[in-house]
Amino acid sequence: MFDAVATIIVFAAILVLYRVIKGPTIYDRVLAANAIGTKTVVLIALIGFIYERPHFLDIALVYALINFIATIAILKYQEMGRLD
């Protein structure tokens, strides 16, 4: 059951990967990369369930907390050309 769900989520991430690579603008890529990040959080939690190791939720939490820092940095660089 969990295996099937994990496979479907990976498949969905591969669909989004098309948008990351194709673009055409930076904003498309950022949005798609962010969607893949969200799927990764769910995927890691699912793998934790499959292996029955609750420690995996720690990794999912790290992603949920700091994944968006890179997004903000990319958008700020795109808009202003610098980060400070």
Place this chain on the structure above:
Amino acid sequence: MIDLMLLLFLVVCAIAAVSMKDLLSTTIILGVYSLIMTVVWTRLNAVDVAFTEASVGAGITTVLIIAALSRTKREEEGQEYGMWSKLLNPQDLKLTDKQSPLLWLTSLFIVLITGAVLIYGTIDMPDFGDPDAPANIHLAKRFIEESYEETGVPNFVTAILASYRGYDTLGETTVIFTAGISLILLLRRKSYICDTTIKEKEMKEHIVIRTISRILIPFVQLYALYVIAHGELSPGGGFQGGVIFGSSIILYVIAFGLEEGRKVRIFREMGDLLNSTGVLIYAGIGVLCLLAGGAYLEYDKLPLGSEKMASSLGIYGIEIGVGITVAAVMITIFFITARHER
């Protein structure tokens, strides 16, 4: 099935990252690569490695690459064709003196040969998870069975890193420290005279980012402290926690901008101090062990209750040292590369 899909994903990401012309797009794709790499590590049950990949790859690598990009340009000059058009129509290739077809073919040949040799090298490797593999019959067994009795630390990855291989970890911490001071020596300028009013106005409009950051930063920092303190029991430890803590400060700077003068000076002086404090704590605990009559970094001999207790507390101390150095060096690297003189 899922493993095959993940590996396919990684290969596509790697090829796309190489063939992309715009460096910012390449950075985004490398971020995605790191996300999927974490899933692969969790599939392999390597939780500590996955944790490191998650904390380093997701946030800080991308931010530091972009900080470096902001000091240079996004696209290569004087190149009109991407990799694919070069491969498909070689006559379009603009040949300079250095780029003759012979050189191109030679490099392709060398790359193919290297790849073939590497694949040949994997043929007689043991199967994944094979209990009779050399890695599983000597040291791993002992670490799994006896590390808790010997070091008092339940998570045996932490036990190996901090106790059995404590000298290696001290070396790694020193490497990070050295990277920080090298960057300070190479890139730091003496005075920063900037026009602050424009930047203030620019960032005032981003009220969503500011509000969310203000709410989230305390939680990120709390979680970083949890990761450092809980490294003995669950995945994580000083390195990962330090990186997460550094990310929270970097998020603050990105969202609010550096108000010049006061805060810059505080961050600079604190950074310089904390860079070295962490290594000092680590090496100092080693010296304390010497004074207590043991070998260097032999935590059992510290006068802190029973041997197990002393060992556990000593490992806890060096985790804190590693965390302080890593966080301070990450912040220093970001400040030095991202700052622009205007």
